[in-house]
Amino acid sequence: MVEHAYLIPLLPFLVSLVILFFFDEDAHSPYAPYLGIATMFWCLVQSLVIFHQASSGAVHPWPYEGSWEWFSFAADSAGKGFSAAMPIGILIDGAAAVMLVVVTLVSLLVQVYSLGYMHGDPRFKRYYAYLSFFTASMLGLVVSNNLLVTFACWELVGVSSYLLIGFWFEKPAPAYASKKAFMTTKLGDCGLYVALLLIWAKFGSFKISMLAVSAATPGVLTPLAATAIGLGILCGAAGKSAQWPLFIWLPDAMEGPTPVSALIHAATMVAAGIYLVAKTYFIYAASPVAMEAVAWIGLITALLAATMALVAYDIKRVLAFSTVSQLGFMLCALGCGGYTAGLFHLTTHAFFKALLFLGAGSVIHSVHTNDMRQMGGLSKKMPVTFGTMFVATLAIAGIWPFAGYFSKDMILERVYGHNQVMFGLLTFAALLTAFYMFRMIFLTFVGDDRDHERHHHAHESPWVMLWPLCLLAFLSVVSGAALAHNGFFEHLVNYKLPEGLMTETLAPRLMPYAVTALVCGSIALSWFFYGRNDFTLAESLKARCSPIFSVLENRYGFDAIFLSLVAFSDRIAKFAFWFDSSVIDQFFVDGWGLITRICAELSGLFDNLFVDRTVDGFGGLSMDAGVLLRSLVTHGQVQEYLMYIAVAVSLFTILILSR
Amino acid sequence: MTLAHYLTLSGLLFLIGIFGALTRRNIIGILMSIELVFNAANINLAAFNHFRHPGGVAGQAVALFFITIAAAEVVVGLALVLAIYRNTDTVYVEEFSLLKG
Amino acid sequence: MTAIHLIFPEIALCALALALMVADLFVAPKHGRLLYHLAWLASIVTLCLIGLSISDAARYQGLGSLWSVDPMSQFFKMLVLLTTVLSLLMGLEYKDLPPARAGIFVSLLMFASTGMMLLVSSVDLLLTFVSLELISISSFILTGFEKRNPKSSEGAIKYFLFGAFSSAVMAFGISLFYGATGTTKLLGLTQAQTGGPLFILGLLLVLLGFAFKASIAPMHFWVPDAYEGAPTPVTAYLSIAPKIATLAAMLRLFAILLPAKVFDLTTLFVLLSALTMTIGNFTAMFQRNVKRLLAYSSIAQAGYILIGLVSGTVVGMEGVLLYSFIYVAMNIGAFSVAQAVASQSSGADPYGLESFDGLSQRSFGLALAMTFFLLSLAGIPPLAGFMGKFYIFQAAVQSGHIGLAALGLVNSVVSVYYYMAIAYHMFFKPAATEEPLSIGPYLYGGLAVAVAGVIIFGIYPEPLIASVQTSAQYNLP
Amino acid sequence: MPILTLITFLPIAGALVILCLPKEAEKPIQITALVSAGLSFVLSLCVLYGFDRAQPLMQFMENADWIPSMHVHYALGVDGLSLPLVLLTTFVTVLALISSLGIKERIKEYFFWFLVLEAGMIGVFEALDLVLFYVFWEMTLVPMYFLIGIWGGPKKEFAAIKFFLYTLAGSVFMLLAILAVYFNSTPNTFDMLALMHQHVNWSARFQILVFLGFYFGFAIKIPAFPFHTWLPLAHVEAPTAVSVILAAVLLKMGVYGLMRISYGMLPLGFAWFIKPLIIIATINIVYGALCAMAQTDMKKMVAYSSVNHMGYCLLGIAGLTATGFQGAVMQMITHGIITGSLFLLVGVIYDRAHTRDISAFGGLAVRVPTYAGLMFLACFASLGLPGLAGFISEFFCFLGAFQAWKVYAAVSVLGVLATAAFFLRMMEKVFLGPFNNKWAGLTDMNARELASIVPLTVMTVALGVYPKWALDIMKETLIYMINTPR
């Protein structure tokens, strides 16, 4: 099965084309989604089989790599050109196997969920085409054995994200958000682009397996180069995974349909950055600086995003900040040498965050608003949604035995081993997580209904939307324990760090319990503020700390910085164009015009300027010089012309004199 | 008398002719000045023939040609003056201003 | 009376001209056109005679007392005659010439051609001077031939004043030349004779006379006035035949003088060439009358040809020949189109640029032909003008005058500006009238020849170049 | 069979036939034009079929004496560098002609000039003799002048003469350089292939001077900063199909010349200029993108994006690596295809709305989905989205340049970002957001427009997904060019 893994990205891609070109837009044909869902189901099955094969060690050699020639091109080596092959192929290792399952599963569930959520949308078919296209690109990114192809898919997921965020493009906000998302990630991609160039310059190959071998060979990769490449990739990852300082696009990306947010901006695409860092871990292994940078970026992001989530009222925004924060956890783990921990959290987080988003979608579908202040008390109206979301919240908060407990614990353990200040900060972020997640739950589902009208019309979503929730809830409960069992996950992804990074400072045994206790305290605090149907305390706190609140609500001003950056670049562009049209162009046109005019004045005979009607440059030139020169030679006067001849004669005689 | 005397004479005549051609406003005046230039050339020819190349008569022959050609030019010129006088009623060169660059 | 047989074609042309003059007496004024036909036929007959002299070089080419008949002179004579034929064809379609005076017109034109033919053969300053005078006097009269058009008379009188003045100066120069050498013959000048200030001043004044005829700056001021005033066929004729004939005479003079190392004429002529083409082009830019524009353009073209002259190499000389040939085709073509357009123009100035408005709508073929001529004049491939320029610039680069070549190239860029101004009127402006423009059969024939020349020799110049290479030989000791 | 001659002169034959047709016969004129250009395209496909991709040298060579007395030959041939460009020319011309079927006035003249233009362009890429090269090079000027000047926009006359003078000014220096090369070769020759071996005898000083002469000609065509200012004007004023040709083919002539002549004949001159070249390339990329960002006119924006994209070509060349060269050639092809379709698409909207102002639209994706889809695709291709044609070529350019010029290449990446910025802004303003009811009457693309654009779109995707097809044609030649001892 694994040798046909190329089908996994290929089929959705073809299906997206089929849907786009062969299905009718207006007919609300039910086949388009079913075709997509069926394909995704097939992909899931295949992924599960591969996962099974991988976990049972049935694949030899492992990791599996299948490679074909994409094209061959002219390459250089020491000033000599030669024909080099650019491979395209699949590389299935543990991380890929896990990611395949996660992506296909979430995608399948989201597609099913969307049957209900997107029902009746005028661009229903196109939605499915985009989803399939996105999934194909994402899967391509996961399985590719070639960094160039990975980058290609990386960009393609960006485009599908662009298309899906801006799916309801008639509204200005999604249109703007989609552009912002694309541009911000593109900014990060510039770093990745340079990193790719550096990789080629250093290794002369993009094949990941080859790179890994070369990187391990002493002398090939200098620490400086490794740092540069590592930072470049980090740049790309920061863009895609919405890390500080490029996280600004993710909250805005919530303008897209909620299932899309669940799929792209929670479970899969945003994880691509983490995945890429993991895939190129061998480079970071060669550069402690890059590694440290990864860790700190992750940590900063985790903290900042968590604080921002504290004050958000838009349910999807809360989840978006939470996502950013959790991605920061993962990155921090990777930066601390926690390869397994990072990927493990990636996996579990995919399940419960997708669940949270889908649940939020269900809520929004029901009450038609995103604003939590207009919700409240929905638990009675939407018990299934509430139940599943509560499970997810427990999971993300890291309560035993839910999935998040295991992965977060692994991360903290790892970070503790690496740097205890970091550990402290990260633990704080974890506490904040629990706080704001429960704040969300309390505001949404608990207490009184604050908007009776909306509450009255609220209803449980159809089952087509609910059973994906249930399935995800199930996974949120069991996946952590199951995967962590006997080091199953660690064995599966199986990355051996170089000796230097193996910091075996074991965390105290009591640490998990202590953290859990603290988390519980945080939840209790959250209940104290928001769970009692009495917000006076929260309000007074807000009033007292209003500067802090406004900083948080303004996202620490990062949005403003980026806006001013955009404005600045616009100004530069305007200046460049002014320079182009008024300086360079004028220099040539007017310069030419000036020369022409001077020559014409000197040659002395002109009346009517064909020119001044056509060449704009002539108009601005001074006429005074013309008048002056012209008065020297008037027109048509025979004897003045004869004078020239006489002058020539006298010049000749002087010439004779000089001899 | 040396050749220098004759050359001085012809040179002065030449310059007077040039001056006249440059300054006379009347076409016929210009024409007459041009005749002076021709005569200067002829004096040159005759003088050179006499002083430097006494063996032949080429100089005189050329002078004879010049005289004839000058005559032909005068004829055409005067005819043109007549024609243009009929058209424009003037013989002053500055007054010809139909053609301008 | 040595070797008079060498100039039989000239004698024949002259005799035919005299015959036509006499025939005028017997032809009724309304049948004046007959004389034009006879005239161009006569020119073709002479052309055939020259062809004969080329085919039997041993017999009909050689050194006479005052003239040298050699491949180069025959080449230029053919060009002069070709121009004569084409101008006469234009004259057939020109409405403003008095039909009653056809005899005078054609015989004067043929006299002038005779003068030019002798001029290109002449190796004696006296003969040169007399031929020049014959050309000049005929040209004065031809220029003023539209008696009822004051512009024509004015052009003629200006032309005359310049001509008389410069020939007087030239006469003075010849007298000095004679004084220095004791002869008017160019051949057999020895180095001893060519040193002194007397000789040099004489030579320079003689060159001034040439420069006048070839319209080289600063002796070009008569050109636009005379060209604008003259009847268009005469303009076409004057813009080509005297110019190339004079340049041929200068070529011969150079060929004799340069080996004698008299004096660094090259520097002077580099300056003159640069001045001529620059003034011509930059002034042409501001013209609104096509005849004037083409007049300035012809000044500039003379500047280009001078580049070949100053190169002083065989290639440069070939370039002069080649360019002259191509110049005939493109200039006569341009004037023919101008005449055709003006003849059916209702504007205040028939030769104004406005007359060309929308020509492409009225006659695409004519507009296209004009475009070809103009582009050829500008030196855009694949038209013949490019080949000419290419050859000339090639010669300049070869002989180290790279700066001059560069200036020439820059000038040709500038020239595109005003050539394209005509194209602008022809193609971009809407036509004042929609009625198609028709042209007469003879003009059509002349145009066809010119277009064919411009295109064929642009695409396949080899036969022309080959013939130029054989023609660029002269009989000199 | 002299197939290259046929390819080159079939359009001329078509033009002559058109010249003989009466101007009222619109259908026959259009059919003649399409048939002759189409035949030319088919023949160039035949050349592609017969082309030996493993062979780096010239193929299908034709050689005949043209002007023996000046050692000028009529020599044609294609190799991996020129064949793709010939194919591009014939292909794009057919599509441009299809799109030109919408031209309503002065049809005869239009198609006449168009076909002459095509012949000139094909000839430039095939010529193996410098004089022939120059002749074809200049042959493109005049038709372009008329095509812009007659059928162009409001400032067409100025644009036309500016284009003409600018390019001519450049090419006269080229002529001077050609002459210099000729006289310094032994034996004197204009044969481009023979001249490739002459540089061993040439001093660095001479090579530099000659290089500059050629460079003026090429830089103006490319257009390289600061000689690019004719381009926005000419593009904006030209009619759609002509903009397409201008962007897709004409600009390539400059890059082609740089690679074929400057690089091949003047290694020392080229080496001397390599530093300025990389700086110019960087300026072209970043500055071109910035200028494009400031535009409100869609067409002008695309025009400036051409400046930016040709910067990539220069970047690739300046790397002096096989990869960079590959990128440059590939970029020429892909830019031709992508920008060609962009211009066609802008023309579509202009035909309907009579404005190209970005802010005049809004939300058009609802009304004209096909158009929007094609436009999105073209824009994404232009900003270098992987999977579409622009990515691979751009990437190779960077890859090639990066090996020699890390900082410049890295700075140039900013240009990619800026490109994305202005394309996205254009897409947002025109197609997304609330629908502007002013355009309620807008119709989606018709069959003619689809016929002219869809092939380009298909090529965009095809070359993006499977670039092997194009890369294989040029690969061996470029490797050979790099490996030739210099």
Added chain:
Amino acid sequence: MSFEAIVFYSLAALVLLSAVGVVTHRNTVHSSLLLGLSLAGVAGIFASLGADFLFAGQVLIYVSGIAVLIMFVVMLLGRASDLHLRQVNNQWLAALLICCISAVGLWRIASSFRGLPSPGPAKPSTALLGRLMMGDYAVPFELISLVLLAALLGAIFFSHTEKDA
């Protein structure tokens, strides 16, 4: 001072003074008369140089031909107002300057021949001239007739009043 010198100087004075009169005199009729005088002086110079045929030619063609012709035309076209008009244009100063500059050069040339005395009394040259005209210079001689013919044609053409006008 020898007789020869007296003759030369008096002739030269005649030529130059009347030439100055020609170019400066306000009355064109007087100018033309002075022209005749000047030309006659030149004829005298020819005679003193022993060019007897040239002397004859000068007297016949110039003095009695051209000068008289000019006089006729001047009188034909003369207007009373002419006498009150300035006959010299406003660039006379520049012209004078140019002439002075040229004069320096010409003087330099002339002065280089200061030491060249007359080779002796002139021999009669008419026969030689005739032989030359019929010999080497036959073609220019014939050509001159063509020139004169052309001039004649021109004169006829221009002075002929068009009846059909």
